[in-house]
Amino acid sequence: MGGGTVGAETEEQPHGAAVVADGFGLRGPRGWAFRKVSFRAEPGALVAIEGPSGSGRTCLLLALTGRMKAKEGHAEVGDLPLPRKMAAVRRISALGQVPGVSELDPAFTVAEHLRERALLQRRFDGSVRALLRRPAERAATARARIDEAVAAAGLDLDALPKGERTSVRDLERLEALRLSIALALIGRPRLLAVDDTDLKLSDADRAEAWALLRSLAASGTTVLAVCSEAPEDALRITTLEGGTAADTAPETPADTAKTDTAKTGLTKADPAETDPAKTDPAGTGAEDGTAEDTTAAVGETAADDTTDATTEEGAADALAETGRA
Known part of the structure; x- marks a missing residue:
């Protein structure tokens, strides 16, 4: 860029945030929206969260951007731990279209x-x-x-x-x-997080959408994109309704060096209710002291651990608790 204060301009330049998840999970009143998500994406990576509707894709997107509170495991965005630093993560992330949360x-x-x-x-x-x-x-x-x-x-x-x-x-x-x-x-x-990236797009428009997201990632911004089918060059996190997700990483050596294999395990609905997922979709809240509220997922009973399939109701309930669904 041109004149002005060099330090200020440098500070404003977009630079991607690394995203790391380890056993990350979120549960609503009627079940797990997603569970056992583990992956690492370097700054400037294109991360595609693919899977059928109701498999927890949007909830994972919102949890990784500090808009929904995880109940199990942990994650970091730009070295900011989740769920403890949700407000700080909201300040360095932004939502594109997310139905029910950030809509035009x-x-x-x-x-x-x-x-x-x-x-x-x-x-x-x-x-x-x-x-x-x-x-x-x-x-x-x-x-x-x-x-x-x-x-x-x-x-x-x-x-x-x-x-x-x-x-x-x-x-x-x-x-x-x-x-x-x-x-x-x-x-x-x-x-940058975008939901329903390829929804209702023709093949040509879908190709343009992914080309746009690739260009943003190439410019330095880390991109999370929910989709029904991920492109082969993205780090893919595949969510499934029941069972364990496929682990898929980019094929090219350069991309493989940037990202580790994504691992996503999803579990069945648990009738036991837990504290609702707390969030600030607008991203305007003060710094969170959420560490004390993450008691629902870690160290639960054996009975809880034997329930093994995520349901659409569980994902919908967790999303509804944002107050925007």
Whole structure:
């Protein structure tokens, strides 16, 4: 980038966060959403969470970004332990589209969404010095950040039916996906999470979506993407309804050197209820003191350990406890 304070610009550059999970699990009132997830992804990795609907994919995505509280094992995002540092993880991660948690407003125009996100970013993440800048300078900074995010997401505003004034309801599925990613990128996150990446996309649009996510990962941002079928070059974490997931790592030597094999074990619904998963989907809460609340998963009884298949109800219950489902 151009002039200005070199230190400040360097600090704002997107740089990926390593993601490590070891025996990671989350249980809702009626069963495990996911369990025994173990993998390691280096900064700038493309991680695809694949599996059928109801297999805990979204819950895993939200848990790894600090929006849902795990009950078993542990994980780290950028050296921040989960679930103890959920608020800190929320500050370095951002959600693209996640139904029921971070959705586009169909009544908003593209420009309204972008301006709103830039204003929120400045309000909650801006320094005191930035808040004291002249209005024209703040507006120019916000516009530059919007333009940067839109370009990175591959969203061509001029190609939209009414340009920036196009309503979200009039966007094609791929363009809506690009917009949701652009909104997330305004915060220059170290970890980007996207749900339902390939849902209702044609083969050509699906290829474009994955090409976009690869480019973001190549630029340094770690990407977590939920999908029904992962591309071969991604680190794949496959969630299954019952049984143990397949372990799949990238085929190329470069990618294999960056990531370890993903391991995901999912267990059956347990009728015993536990404390609900606590979360702050908006990512605005204070630092969590959650270590004392993680009593449900570790050191449970033998009877609990013999239940072996995740159910759609268990995943839905855990997601519902975010208050957004």
